Structures are given as structure tokens and as C-alpha cells.
């Protein structure tokens with residue numbers, strides 16, 4: 098009985114995706130509900146994805162590889178948080194945004210997740226050791242002392258002066274906290290996780306406490322900040338994952354971690370589909386085989 102229900106779900110998903118992906122149509126009467134972020138972050142696809150513009154207030158994309166699509170909620174959360182940081186602390190460098198998801202989700206090179214439009218890599222705000230804002234050095238690890246060494250002195254401080262000190266940058270804890278604070282305070286962001294290394298979480302949370310921030314807000318931040326157990330520690334970026342919204346639950350959005358009590362109440366869940374099978378079916382349907390590679394392991398370092 099259960100397997101029949103799952104099969105029905107897959108067939109409905111099939112119809113919905115083949116229609117929505119190929120002709121951009123609304124879901125058919127046969128599949129009235131399955132759309133948007135479908136599946137779990139490591140196995141899934143997305144219809145109706147929203148494109149994050151290449152740059153906006155307080156942010157710019159790191160790459161131009163087209164992997165910049167997400168749910169409307171994710172894209173808005175990134176834009177809003179970056180703008181709030183820029184307004185609160187003007188004069189800094191923009192937030193560098195790494196990959197989100199591909200146009201129709203599915204496998205994204207270098208990532209195991211990022212398949213359902215609910216993940217975004219946010220590079221870390223950085224300063225020169227003496228406190229000048231500096232462009233993020235890219236995916237370079239920051240240590241427990243908050244410093245990251247740039248091999249060959251690759252940092253590009255706002256000042257053109259070059260010295261040995263420019264081979265290091267340090268975490269801009271102030272802007273990083275502002276970013277975290279904006280994300281967790283936003284009622285629309287639905288933050289599920291902010292994956293980051295344990296020692297960077299400690300720096301950010303200590304800073305928030307020293308600042309006298311609302312203990313409840315700090316507790317929420319501590320809850321969602323997490324060093325992932327199945328990839329690198331994430332000492333080189335903050336990985337934002339948003340939860341399924343209540344509406345998205347009804348249209349096929351699944352899993353990816355806890356659904357925190359402070360998020361809006363969700364309906365009872367349908368049985369989780371076999372996403373491996375769904376991905377196999379979708380390989381043949383989505384443009385460019387968006388689900389292709391869903392069963393191919395990505396590098397272990399990737400999340």
C-alpha cells in the first residue's frame with residue numbers, strides 16, 4: 098500500500114516536472130501540488146526557481162557559472178541580509194556569494210547538496226589584520242584565531258599598500274554576526290542551518306554575547322550554526338540552508354534537518370518518497386539532465 102502511494106507520488110511528480118520544466122506551464126490537473134523545491138537537499142530538483150542577480154546591494158556573485166537559482170525565499174533572504182549588513186556597516190566589501198542551485202536543481206558540480214534551491218554558499222567577510230575591510234579571499238580556511246593565510250599574499254586590501262601583513266586576513270566578526278543576525282531574525286528566511294566550523298561559530302557567538310545581544314536571538318543563532326559532520330568543517334564559508342515553508346511541504350519539499358519550533362507550523366507530512374528513484378526518472382526529463390549525477394558521489398569535502 099505504501100509503495101503504491103509512493104509510486105503514485107512519483108508519477109505525479111513526473112507529470113508536474115515534465116510540464117513545468119519544458120514549457121514553463123503551471124502544474125496540470127493531474128499534479129496540482131508538486132512544484133517548487135522537490136525532494137531533499139542531497140536528492141531533488143526545483144521548478145519555478147528564482148535567479149539571484151549577479152550583484153545587488155551589499156553582495157556580488159563569486160562565479161558566473163549559472164548556479165545561482167533558488168527558492169524565492171532563499172534568494173530574498175540572501176539579498177535582504179547582505180543589504181542589511183551593508184547599511185549597518187557601510188564602507189565594507191560586498192558579501193561574496195558562491196553557488197546556489199542550477200536552474201532546475203539536480204546535481205551541482207562540487208556539491209552534494211545544492212539540488213533543491215535551498216542552499217547557498219556565503220563567503221566570509223574579511224578584514225586586514227589591522228582592521229580594514231578586504232574582499233573575501235575566496236574559499237580559504239580561517240583558523241580558531243580568526244586568521245586566514247593567503248598563500249602568496251593574494252589578499253587585495255582596499256589600500257594598495259603591500260606588506261607581509263597582507264598575507265593574512267582575519268574574520269570580520271562584526272559583519273559576520275550582522276549577517277547571521279539578519280538571517281535568523283527574518284521571519285521569511287526560514288533558516289534551517291548555517292553550516293560553519295565550530296571555532297568560527299564560537300567567535301561569532303562570543304562576539305554577540307559580548308555585544309549584549311538578546312539571549313534568545315543568540316540561542317536561536319547557536320542552534321542553527323553547526324559544523325557539518327559529513328563534509329569539511331566549513332572554515333571557509335557559511336553555508337545557508339533554508340527549511341521548507343509550510344506551503345512547500347505540501348508541494349514536495351522534504352527534509353534536510355530539524356524543523357525548528359520557532360518556524361511557522363507545518364502540515365502533517367506525507368510519507369517521504371524514494372528520492373533515488375525519483376532522481377533516476379528525472380534524469381530523462383529535465384533540460385540537460387538536471388538530475389544526472391544525483392547518484393554519483395561528489396567530493397567528500399563538499400556539502
Ligand SMILES: [Zn+2]
Pocket residue numbers: 217218334335336400
Ligand atoms: Zn557549503
